[in-house]
Amino acid sequence: xxxxxxxxxxxxxxxxxxxxxxxxxxxxxxxxxxxxxxxxxxxxxxxxxxxxxxxxxxxxxxxxxxxxxxxxxxxxxxxxxxxxxxxxxxxxxxxxxxxxxxxxxxxxxxxxxxxxxxxxxxxxxxxxxxxxxxxxxxxxxxxxxxxxxxxxxxxxxxxxxxx
Amino acid sequence: xxxxxxxxxxxxxxxxxxxxxxxxxxxxxxxxxxxxxxxxxxxxxxxxxxxxxxxxxxxxxxxxxxxxxxxxxxxxxxxxxxxxxxxxxxxxxxxxxxxxxxxxxxxxxxxxxxxxxxxxxxxxxxxxxxxxxxxxxxxxxxxxxxxxxxxxxxxxxxxxxxxxxx
Numbered sequence: 001x002x003x004x005x006x007x008x009x010x011x012x013x014x015x016x017x018x019x020x021x022x023x024x025x026x027x028x029x030x031x032x033x034x035x036x037x038x039x040x041x042x043x044x045x046x047x048x049x050x051x052x053x054x055x056x057x058x059x060x061x062x063x064x065x066x067x068x069x070x071x072x073x074x075x076x077x078x079x080x081x082x083x084x085x086x087x088x089x090x091x092x093x094x095x096x097x098x099x100x101x102x103x104x105x106x107x108x109x110x111x112x113x114x115x116x117x118x119x120x121x122x123x124x125x126x127x128x129x130x131x132x133x134x135x136x137x138x139x140x141x142x143x144x145x146x147x148x149x150x151x152x153x154x155x156x157x158x159x160x161x162x163x
Numbered sequence: 164x165x166x167x168x169x170x171x172x173x174x175x176x177x178x179x180x181x182x183x184x185x186x187x188x189x190x191x192x193x194x195x196x197x198x199x200x201x202x203x204x205x206x207x208x209x210x211x212x213x214x215x216x217x218x219x220x221x222x223x224x225x226x227x228x229x230x231x232x233x234x235x236x237x238x239x240x241x242x243x244x245x246x247x248x249x250x251x252x253x254x255x256x257x258x259x260x261x262x263x264x265x266x267x268x269x270x271x272x273x274x275x276x277x278x279x280x281x282x283x284x285x286x287x288x289x290x291x292x293x294x295x296x297x298x299x300x301x302x303x304x305x306x307x308x309x310x311x312x313x314x315x316x317x318x319x320x321x322x323x324x325x326x327x328x329x
Binding site for chain 2: 059060063064066067068070071074117120121122124125126130133134135137138139140141142143144145146147148149152157158159
């Protein structure tokens with residue numbers, strides 16, 4: 001992501017938060033965001049590893065990896081809005097089996113994307129920071145589209161029930 | 164987009180028992196929009212063929228589930244969700260769909276509006292379970308949009324922030 005693009009992301013999330021006034025640094029909200037930040041880092045790292053190993057279509061891998069980088073930055077800005085300094089979590093590399101081939105990686109990534117989307121739903125249901133709901137929701141919806149892209153790789157029904 | 168502006172989501176919410184601030188008015192507006200979406204997806208499916216038509220029918224079934232889910236939230240508040248109108252009443256609100264490209268263009272507009280509606284609703288719905296439903300449905304609408312993009316020959320996911328605005 002270019003500096004300009006990063007600035008745009010930060011401005012979008014920050015401006016939304018500013019419109020809502022000072023958000024309460026609610027522990028549960030910030031903790032939930034920390035968990036999501038760790039998941040977004042894992043996804044970004046996983047797509048990069050898959051690109052390095054050649055177990056994802058390059059165009060798809062580049063696109064999803066780039067979007068995950070933007071999600072990381074968006075969640076970091078949201079955390080800062082809640083008064084918490086984002087930490088750089090220790091990212092676990094994907095298991096070796098997850099990088100054994102394209103189907104194996106797609107299954108691994110789909111599982112991780114599904115966990116992440118569910119995490120956003122949980123957070124959005126309870127977060128007491130109105131200005132952050134729409135920006136974080138727009139990251140969740142992007143993750144939901146990643147699920148469809150990965151199901152396509154796996155030749156699964158694109159619209160699986162329950163996520 | 165002109166046609167979508169009169170799909171039903173802008174209908175005034177019908178009168179009901181729930182108090183102001185309960186979320187019932189907004190939820191009723193969403194039910195009306197979802198009823199229109201069910202009719203719209205039937206029209207879109209009719210303009211498509213083969214696998215694309217099957218996907219359109221699957222999306223229509225999901226919109227029906229959304230009608231049920233949001234209607235249940237209204238009933239939980241003691242309200243009466245709006246009923247769907249006869250299909251012939253929706254038809255004049257939709258653009259002509261003479262071919263698959265026009266149908267997919269309409270589908271994209273429709274799904275973007277639905278995503279925008281649910282994301283906006285997150286800020287206004289007062290109860291956690293209402294926001295949870297809005298978030299889950301927003302994710303499903305984004306998946307529907309991803310399918311539309313695939314059917315249009317594009318990647319499923321093109322943006323890091325899917326807001327429902329092109």
